[in-house]
Amino acid sequence: MTERFDAVDVIRRKRDGERLTPEQIDWVIDAYTRGAVAEEQMSALAMAVFIRGMEREEIARWTRAMIASGERYDFSSILGAGGKVATADKHSTGGVGDKITLPLAPLVAAYGVAVPQLSGRGLGHTGGTLDKLEAIPGWRADLDHDEVLEMLGGIGAVICAAGSGLAPADKKLYALRDVTATVDSMPLIASSIMSKKIAEGTDSLVLDVKVGSGAFMKDEDRARELARTMVELGEDAGVRTTALLTDMSVPLGLTVGNAIEVEESVEVLAGGGPDDVVELTLALAREMLRASGIDTDPAEALADGRAMDVYRRMIRAQGGDPDAALPVARESHEVTAPEDGVLTTLDALAVGTASWRLGAGRARREDRVQAGAGVRLHAKPGDRVRRGQPLMTLLTDDPGRFDRALEALQGGWSVAPGDSADVERRLILDRLSAE
Template identity: 75%
Template sequence: MATEPFAAVDVIRTKRDGGQLSPEQIDWVIDAYTRGVVADEQMSALAMAIFLNGMDREEISRWTTAMINSGERLDFSSIVGPGKKLATADKHSTGGVGDKITLPLAPLVAAYNVAVPQLSGRGLGHTGGTLDKLESIPGWQANLSNERTLELLGSTGAVICAAGSGLAPADKKLYALRDVTSTVEAIPLIASSIMSKKIAEGTGSLVLDVKVGSGAFMKDAAAARELAETMVALGEDAGVDTRALLTNMETPLGLTVGNACEVEESVEVLAGGGPADVVELTVELAREMLLASGVDEDPSEALKDGRAMDVWKRMIRDQGGDPDAKLPQPKETHTVLAEKTGVLTRLDALGVGVASWRLGAGRARKEDQVQAAAGIRLHAKPGDTVTSGQPLMTLMTDTPERFDFALESLENAYAVGETFQQQPLILGRVGTK
């Protein structure tokens, strides 16, 4: 039996006492944890020490590299489109409510001959999952082989699919541990978790959408900026052009929260319509992705002239879906009415997100099933004038016994008053040239 070069207890003690972990210690502890040599309780102690004492840039960068090296790395550098090699750009959102941006964004960027390998995930809790939304389209498949992904990126230019289990397996193991040890909020661990998978995907550039506010993982603007700056630095250290937008998640994005209903709204955006906030964020993120890929054009043009819609339809068909099929509709609905006349001054993203989850649009555990037709349609957004008895939102589900539980989370989620101060959607930028 080979002797290990370090003892887990010594690594834990170093960070517990506020010291800096050496590159060799970091490489070993990630590898040994992946192999099962470092026990869960030991990694739990180290994660808590990191949560309490932090990590410097050198440590976070090495930690991220070690997690990447625990699995495979994809290489998209050889993708060739019609007559030329294609730049690759990816986008990652830290998660929000009504955040369907990936759906119109990927085909929009691909319309400008930039390949978009969008490896996405599923929803957990109040934040929706891109794959859950797309699976409401009849026939659409989330799982693609690496070979098929490369093929479609060359032909259509955009792929939205599940990330393979071979990418950063250390992160998958550590993420589950953080979830049950109250260390999820540690910025070094959040940043390395996100960036290890994104760098392993092999994209040439990455744009991050870091949400701030009630419905976001980061409630505080200062903490969100710190996370954005940490992730941008990690991308730069790995040679990936990385930039971030800080965006407002106090209220849901768009007018739909759920699965099939968010697909419908995404198609409206691709058809040149859709809610103004969804269009604004889609275009701003597309502009950053294009600039990072050396393309200086106005992405809103491809929404107006139908090019983005054409790519969307090809992208859905490529993965077995029917882009023209009728989407699932809910069996039961319940309408929430305004109790008085005035201005809608607040619509809390977290409350709406939890209600949608309780209606069946989300899951409490990874193995739970979601309802394609469940969710919420919003009939007013903050700043809109409403009258007493006017519909504010429609709750949708296939299981009406869920209504009461969903309504509980909406009890203090909205308010009608006299004045409203509109907040900007884009709150800041990090690393943008």
């Protein structure tokens, strides 16, 4: 087969700061997927994009080319009593203690919106939704497209692994970026996320773009730029898209791990749970419902049990037992307050790294995780504590992991003397949309 372009010419063009043509972008993504562009050539192009950047039209075309590399789901066959059912999806850029998908999907589905939540696994200090749910005995993540459609039509929500046919070019490029120091590239991040989400085929999408120490984006201005770029990509593709910029300087909720985050999610569905988890769940639910033409207060479905009913049906449909006991770590270690005072800082990255080192996360995609491992928090910034009071409990099956987890926590929290401290945290920092 004679190729339309030469990879070296495409690399040179971007290296020199020139704009890639639509035809060059289509070709290079397709050729890379087919193996006609070598890994070292795509590595060079990714680095050129990292350094030189891309214009909006280039990013949009790059995203469309990655979508075209695989299949695109179609949920138009999902019907309800009133005809076609609206579909809505949510994507988080990843954080520490971010279990929002678990209560959010059934909550939105309780109002008649179909929620096909295709999720992933954790890597490094950020947890994965599928890892959390696999702590439930019997629950399975891998469903075929017919099973997804059946669940959406009958239950209204599904949380499962994305099929390998969605944007395969992104899967290859993502792995390459991870080993070539080109992960932190705005065009490549935005196109990676949005190619998969647009290929999922939902009517609307709400993005939870995290910012802070425990997030991928540490700087608020860069996080806002990423959010704006992704909203534009979604709208250009005909998907109603909004984004919330949310704080990830402090862990979300009081649990960081797998089984313990499922436990906390169930508390939220039962009408309780930590205030910040409830606040963000409701904020994202409002956005998803609004995009689907529904103006209501989703707190009602948490209070009256409708969301819990959907959750239990969803778990059962995927082979899980919502009443089964969750795994519990064999070993624990308490971190206590050194003095009376107020907890003033609790760094999300430090806690997330500790949880990862305890066995709740993985360093490589093929690593196994411990379902019961993690960190249970007993205080958040602003809370009054007493000397000797537990601030957090470290959980693992392997006590040899405690030392490295404690190393990760050094400097990640502090207690100041006194009865009060000015600790202000605004969870939702901004909202971005095309409106």
